[in-house]
Amino acid sequence: MFSLPLGLLWGQLLVSSAVPTPPRAAPVAAPNDNRTTVVGTVPAVALTLVEALWKPEGGQGPALNVWAMTSSDSLPVVPSPLIRMARGRTLQLRLTNTLRDTIDVHGLRATREANDVVVLLPGESRTISVTYGRSGQFLYWGGRHGQSFDDRGWEEGQLTGAIVVDDPQQPRGGDRVFVVTESFKFEEVAGRREVVSQLAVNGLSWPHTEPLRYAMGDSVHWRWLNGATIPHPMHLHGFYYRVSAMTTLAAETRTPPARQPLVVTQYLPPGNTMQMAFLPTEPGNWVFHCHFAQHVNGVSTADTVYRDAERRMAYTLEGRHMSGLVMGLTVTSPEPTPERAATRHLRLFMDKKSTPFTHGGEGVAFALADSTGAVAQNGFRVPAPVLLLKRGERVAITLVNRLPQATSVHWHGLEIESYPDGVPHVSGRDGKLLHPIPAGDSLTVNFAPPRSGTFMYHSHFSEASQMNGGMYGAILVLDDPARYSPATDHLFVIGGGGIPAVPLGTASPWGLVNGRTSPPPVSMKVGERHRFRFASIHPDWEVRVTLGTLTQAMAWTPVAKDGAELPAVLRTPVPATWMGGPGETADFEVTPSRPGDYLLQVRTESSGWSIVIPVTVKAVGPR
Ligand SMILES: [Cu+2]
Structure with a gap:
């Protein structure tokens, strides 16, 4: 996802180097919480594009040189001012460009059409009249003249704001608007x-x-x-x-x-x-x-x-x-969180683990203790051992940190209490907060998963290295774990492939499915119902999964997303393909109708990596 075509990369560099440094007098942009609209009782709204200093870490933090927008005489804001009003309203938007570049402002008419652009030469002011006829939320954004949305880089990244057109029939409650912005560039660091x-x-x-x-x-x-x-x-x-x-x-x-x-x-x-x-x-x-x-x-x-x-x-x-x-x-909540006793106890160890995929670096991994509470050195696995949990059964898990660094474990997707949720310094309530587990220390958490489905667990500390290094795995919550049948219930954990020496800010070029680059084949029979569970937890990549021949997808029926059963209307056969970002799980039912050799492909969308798993469907023999 960080791999960019070279042309873009060079274009970006050239554009960046041509930008003059803003004068020191540039005003500090205020963070915009998107609670207040700039639309008042009069139809006139003024938006001015200015050089500004942006402080994403607050008043004491560093100031970054960007471009921002102001409304009327106030300070510039990041993101750009919220334009929010009832549907049917007509506004006169007066735009002024004080920058030394020609700027295109897209999306102000909220039409989602490519020609919704206002071009502003340096120093130019223009007024447009817009009647907002369609409700919904819309992005408006500025870029250098001719630039596409995806080509925006450092200064122009903060010329981004929200337009919300409210449906008068559905008055807004206390909803909140959040705009994600990005400033992005390449820089030479030590060559x-x-x-x-x-x-x-x-x-x-x-x-x-x-x-x-x-x-x-x-x-x-x-x-x-x-x-x-x-x-x-x-x-x-x-x-x-x-x-x-x-x-x-x-x-x-x-x-x-x-x-x-x-x-x-x-x-x-x-x-x-x-x-x-x-x-x-x-x-x-x-x-x-x-x-x-x-x-x-x-x-x-x-x-x-x-x-x-x-x-x-x-x-x-x-x-x-x-x-x-x-x-x-x-x-x-005024109610305290009660202490609850677990009926089952697991010990989960974390240690360094080098695999062929750590490319000479040191990976990290989980291992489950056996019934004596001990763990064999060869018990450490990438991905982590599957935790088979019974729905509703409270389990205590002792996390034993043998790593030379702190860590913390998140039970991803489980609806549990806050304290065991695993975000250091955040999880918990009323002053009792979870801390990272120091090197050589341990922590016991307990929870009762309320829902059967496919979930995950992973490090929630230094994720870029600990998750790429191997600290991730799946949790299967089942009504009856004794009836779990891996022959027809297949789990594919898609994750990082170790800690290679990847430059900062780039994605790991490696991925694994169930800890391998060539997972073993899947065997099925015509007419037999199988479940395919995908857990997408690579820290750097979204993946495309397809099942079928090279030219034609098989059919499958989506049955669950992120561990929750899908609504009945969505549980209908569709072509067997799914795109999963990190942090998503999806379950599908597959009942093959024809014998043959098929492929389960897991690949990143553009550059990156690809893993192919052979799938054989056998005819049912004569009785
Ligand atoms: Cu992101």
Whole structure:
């Protein structure tokens, strides 16, 4: 996902080097929480493009030279001002370009059409009249003249804002608008070309993003607009959410309630937006974050500030182990969380583990202790051992950290209490917070998974190295684990392939399925019903999975997403292909109708890696 065509790369460099340094007098842009619209009682709205200093880490943090927008005489804001009004309203938008470049501003008419552009020469002012006839949320964005959305780089990345047109028939409640922005460039560091990227939500990067508070049981309605040129699989801890509408830059898809799956992760491509809702039913602290490790791990997001490895590690240990696209939310309740006793106990060890895939580096792995509580040195596995849990049964898991570094483990997708959820310094409530497990230490957490399905567990600390290094695995929650039959119930854990020496800010070029580059074949019989479970947990890559011949997909029936059963209307046969971002699981039922040799392909969409698993379907023999 970080691999860019060379042409773009050079174009970016040339464009960047031509930009003059803004004068020191550039105003500091204020973070825009997107609560207040610039639309008042009069139809006139003024938007001015200016040079500004942006502080994604708040007032004490570093200032980055960007371009931003102001409304009327106020300070510039990042993201650009929220334009929100009822459908049918007509506005006179007066645009002024004080920059020394010609700027195209796209999307102001909220038509999602390619010709929705206003071209502003340096110093030029123009007024357009717009009647907003369609409700929904829309991105508007500025770029250098002729630039496409995906080509935007450093300064222009913050010329990005939201237009929300409210349907007068459906008055808005307390919904919130979140705009993801990105400034992105290449920089020569010690003779190497490195990606420098700063991501933010409503103008701020974790841990400076706005803390959100909700009372338990209050429904939460959010609109997320991805104004970045990279996708973000957005993962909610603790609760499922539903997506009622998604848009691209060109089209909108609304999903009626009966067709909305429950998800814990929704993949949000560049320029896309979503409307989502959920019901917080468990008190404590939770996070909503991008599941690409590089976007939350202080590797690419904070590296504008913390460039060298030592300072980055110090940043990690300071308790700010995440940065970039993370929102924290606190769910309040007057009721205490009761202590509950577990009926089953597991010991899970974490240690260094070198595999052929760690490319000479040192990987990390999990191992389950045997009945004596001990673990064999050859018991460490990549991926981690599958945890077979019984629905509703409370299990205590002792995490024994034999690594030379701190770690923490997240039980991904499980609706459990906040404390065991695994986000260091965040998980927990009322002052009892989870801490990272120091090297050589252990921690026991307990929880009862309430739902049968396909889930995951993984390191939630230094994810870019610990998850790429092997600290990930699947959890199968079943009504009756004794009836689990791997011969017809196939699990494919798609994850990182060790810790190779990959330059910072780039994606690992390796991936594994069930810990291998050539997994063993799958054997099926005509007419026999199988379940295929995919757990997508590579920290750097979204993957495309297809089942069929090279030219034709087989049919399968989607049955679950992120561990939750799909609504009945979605459980119908479709061509066997699925795109999964990190943090997504999906289950499909496959009943082959014809004998033959097929392929299960798992591959990254563009450059990257590809893994092929042979699938043989045998005819049923004569009786
Ligand atoms: Cu991301």
